[in-house]
Structures are given as structure tokens and as C-alpha cells.
Amino acid sequence: MDTAERRDLMTRYTEEVVTDEELLDVLERDSPSAYIGYAPTGEMHIGHFTTIRKLADFLRAGVEVTVLVADLHAHLDDEKSPFDLLDARTDYYQQAIEAMVEVAGADPENIEFVQGREFELDQPYTLDLYRMLADTTISRATRAGSEVVRQSDNPKLGGLVYTLMQSLDVAALDADIAYGGIDQRGIYMLAREMLPDYGYDKPVCVFAPLLSGLTGGKMSASDAASKVNLTDDRETVREKLGQAYCPMGEVEDNGVLEYARYLVFPLLEEQDEAFQVERPEKFGGDLVYEDYESLEADFVSEDLHPQDLKNATADHIADAVAPVRERLLADSDLLATAYPDQYD
RNA sequence: CCGCUCUUAGCUCAGUCUGGCAGAGCAGUCGACUGUAGAUCGACUUGCCCCCCGUUCAAAUCGGGGAGAGCGGACCA
Incomplete structure (x- = not known):
């Protein structure tokens, strides 16, 4: 497969790529890497399946794939997952994702799984986080996460830290490509904007479409x-x-x-x-x-x-x-x- | 630390002042119409009124205590 073919494979059935030129550039490198993060909150469903299926395309295109099971995020986002269930849900998410990857015709052994707490509590991650907290306005962080983090009349700080941490995840996992649903766009645009200030490369972004729900309109976790x-x-x-x-x-x-x-x-x-x-x-x-x-x-x-x-x-x-x-x-x-x- | 406000159906909330059968909208369920669903029409369902104690013939409603949530003030030598 030449670079253009690999690019086509990686971007088929996607919503947006930021940017195509950068993606081609990354694919020319020795071992391009991509990551996708899932916060282990509610049970996984068919919507997750469509984004996970694409990981098989990534692997076929010769891209190293890391799946982050972002346990701390699951709690930071309005305590969607209780703190003492984070490990159990991480385990469940990993197994569910492995099973879906297998259905997609790829070997889950080729995917590296990482739990958020494995690196999000260490330096330099935490130092970068504090610098970013000092450097980011509340309205900027709110805007970045508005499609991802649960919105409410009385939002917690956790939802704002969430967006900054996700930006840092890209750098900490050393991913050239950040992959996720198009709802993640705001956060990764923040990452592209801020990471260079802290000495990291800005990620290429590949976004999957979000599927409509069966009842019309958006798919809803609560429906x-x-x-x-x-x-x-x-x-x-x-x-x-x-x-x-x-x-x-x-x-x-x-x-x-x-x-x-x-x-x-x-x-x-x-x-x-x-x-x-x-x-x-x-x-x-x-x-x-x-x-x-x-x-x-x-x-x-x-x-x-x-x-x-x-x-x-x-x-x-x-x-x-x-x-x-x-x-x-x-x-x-x-x-x-x-x-x-x-x-x- | 102090003060104020809020807590009622799955959700958003009326009702509390002035005690008298537990309410509305949305959602949901079931029919009719469609070779699907939706829309539309018709019918139906939904409860620890935050908890405890008290007053009363009678408490979601009044009094006391508590819990949770929100807002404000104060403290800053």
C-alpha cells in the first residue's frame, strides 16, 4: 500500500480530517501512531462499535493503535461513574472493545490498552496540567468540552479539567493522530492550539460521524x-x-x-x-x-x-x-x- | 462560621401564603391509520410530595429537628 492508499483506508467512513496534508505527512514517518480514548461510563453500544471498527482500518494502514480507557475522565464528567467502580468499568470497556475489534477482523493483541490513571497522575503530565489550568480561561475550556462533557446549571470543575487532561493525553501517549467521534472536535482543536505552547506536536485529527438514534434525532445514552x-x-x-x-x-x-x-x-x-x-x-x-x-x-x-x-x-x-x-x-x-x- | 432559597410523576415544574381526594406539560404504554417507524387521532398509566418528630378531626401545605443541593455574606492581622 502506498501512502495515498493508506490515507484512503484510514479516512473512509469518516466525517472530517484535520488536516489531510498533515495526515499524509504523518503516514510517511517510521511508525505513525493513533489513539482513541473512551471514558468508561455507561454500557457500550452500537455507536461505539462503528468508531471501534475503524481501528481495524488503522491497523491495516500500518498505524500503531492505542486505546485509552480514561477512567479518571469517567469520574470527572459529573461523576458519571462512581469512583470505586472505575476499575471494574475499565475492565469491562477493555473486554468489550477487544471483542468488537475482533469482529472487525483485527487482532486485539495489536492494540495497546492504557488506563488513564497509569500515567495521568505522574509527572510531567501533572505539571503540564497545572500550567494549563493557569493558562486557560473557564469559557475556553467550557466551549471546548461543550459537546462532550455533561452540561448542567451548576457545572463542576471536573468537567473543565477533563478537557485539559484530554488534550494532554494526546501528548502523553505520544500519538500522532487523535481519533474520535466528531463530538470530540472542540477538545482536539484546543489540543492543537495549546500543545505547541508546552513543547508538544499538535495532533492530526480524524473524526468519525455520530450516528442518528433509532428514535429519530441523536442517539441518546438515556434512551x-x-x-x-x-x-x-x-x-x-x-x-x-x-x-x-x-x-x-x-x-x-x-x-x-x-x-x-x-x-x-x-x-x-x-x-x-x-x-x-x-x-x-x-x-x-x-x-x-x-x-x-x-x-x-x-x-x-x-x-x-x-x-x-x-x-x-x-x-x-x-x-x-x-x-x-x-x-x-x-x-x-x-x-x-x-x-x-x-x-x- | 453566618444568612437566605430550593427538594412533589421518568423529566421540567404548578400546588404550600389561607391545612380538606396528588396536579399540568413533556415522556411512556395501548389501540386506529399506514406493508415499518414517525406524524395525527382516541384511550390509559405514572408518586416514600427528601427524612424524622410534633400540632390538628385532617398535613405536600403549619411548627421543631435533620439531610442533600444552590446562592450570598463574613473572615482575610
């Missing part, structure tokens, strides 16, 4: 019906997609189409398989799609009915989730210790 969980069985996946917002012929805000595009098709492509749609004879019989574009074209022209799209997408998603689900449920303590309120 169980808006997303497929990694522990959902086939029947539950079918029910959730069956209830999904999916207007005939409309692409906008259509979570079902987006799941097909950003998760199902990339996975099928990896396995060299096509998208199968089972359809009753009276509606025209079965269909097969080799790529997303032709599926979308049929949907827009209303040759593919939402009900048939839902059935087919649900089955493909259930297939993708099944191995992850099995692994997570195989260890009966894993979820129970990470989420004692949900699993007792």
Missing part, C-alpha cells in the same frame, strides 16, 4: 430504544429496529440506514460478503446489495421498503453483535461488578 446494546439478543435487536424511525425514501436522521452504512457494510466488506435482504414474494422477492450506495439508491427511489430494510439490517447487526454479546455474558461477574445497579 434505551434509541440504540442497540452490545448485550441485546437477536430478538431485541429486531424489536428495536422494528420500532425505529425510518420514513420511506428519506435518508436524513435515518438511524437504520446509518447503521447499515457505517457498521454493516464495512463489516460485510471485510468478510467479502453482500448485504442480503429477505423479502416476501408478493413484494418482489429477495434482494442483494454489494455496496451501500446501491442500497441507498433503492431506498430513496422507494424500491426498498423500510420494513424490509429494517428486517435485513436487524439480522446483520445481530450477527455482528452476537460474538461481543457472548463474550461479555460469558464472564458472569464482568457486567455485574461494573454495573451493580443494573445487574444484581
